[in-house]
Amino acid sequence: xxxxxxxxxxRSNRNSVLVTIRGNGRPQLxxxxxxxxxxxxxxxSITADRAKYKNLVRDPWAALHITAADFYxxxxxxxxxxxTPIATRVDDExxxxxxxxxxxxxxxxxxxxxxxxxxxxxxxxxxxxRPNRAYGSA
Numbered sequence: 001x002x003x004x005x006x007x008x009x010x011r012s013n014r015n016s017v018l019v020t021i022r023g024n025g026r027p028q029l030x031x032x033x034x035x036x037x038x039x040x041x042x043x044x045s046i047t048a049d050r051a052k053y054k055n056l057v058r059d060p061w062a063a064l065h066i067t068a069a070d071f072y073x074x075x076x077x078x079x080x081x082x083x084t085p086i087a088t089r090v091d092d093e094x095x096x097x098x099x100x101x102x103x104x105x106x107x108x109x110x111x112x113x114x115x116x117x118x119x120x121x122x123x124x125x126x127x128x129x130r131p132n133r134a135y136g137s138a
Contacts, residue, residue, distance in 0.1 A: 006075035006134030010066050011036045014105060018044060018127075019063040020055035028055055034064060034129075035105035042077070042129040043101045047122050048086045056081055062129055066138075073138040077131035084126040090116040097126050 010016070018032045030052050034044045042064065046053055056062065060081045067074045087094040090113075098119045102109060109115045 001075060001134050001136045001138065003077075003131060003134045006066075006077055006136060006138065007036060007040050007131060009068075009073070009075045009136075009138040010034065010042065010064070010077060013066050013068050015066075017065040018046075018052060019065065020052045021059050021061065022051070022055055023058065028052060029065075032064075033105055034066075035101060037104070040131070042127075042131065043097075043104075044127040044129065045098055045101055046125055046127055048125050049123060053083070053125060056083055056127065062127070064129065064131070066136075068138070073136075075134055075136035075138040077129070078133040079129055079131040081130075082128040084128070087119045087122075087124045090120055094124070094126065095119045098124055101126060 014033055016034050018030045020028050022028050028051050032044050034042050036042050062081050064077045084094045095116050
């Protein structure tokens with residue numbers, strides 16, 4: 001599967017499974033909502049207290065398994081990741097990026113102040129995932 005075709009498939013199917021590597025070398029999988037930006041960068045919001053964050057700090061590589069609603073077509077994107085710092089203030093750059101991510105992936109939030117506060121309270125981080133390999137049958 002061509003990388004560009006897989007990225008286009010990921011644009012139209014936003015529910016996915018993020019695969020990271022545990023310290024023992026085995027995979028750790030988490031259901032996530034991703035958003036593909038126009039330049040092909042994929043962003044995912046995660047919390048800093050979860051296994052996937054610790055795995056990505058140790059080994060900044062991930063795979064993203066995406067399926068269509070009927071389950072049969074799928075694509076897997078693989079690549080390196082970059083993590084933002086943990087959100088610490090409602091007006092920091094990370095929270096601004098999380099607002100942008102939410103707007104792009106979901107739309108407008110009914111209470112942006114509450115959203116910003118929850119991003120800090122939850123210790124949110126943005127995973128910036130740049131796929132460089134793809135396979136599947138989408």
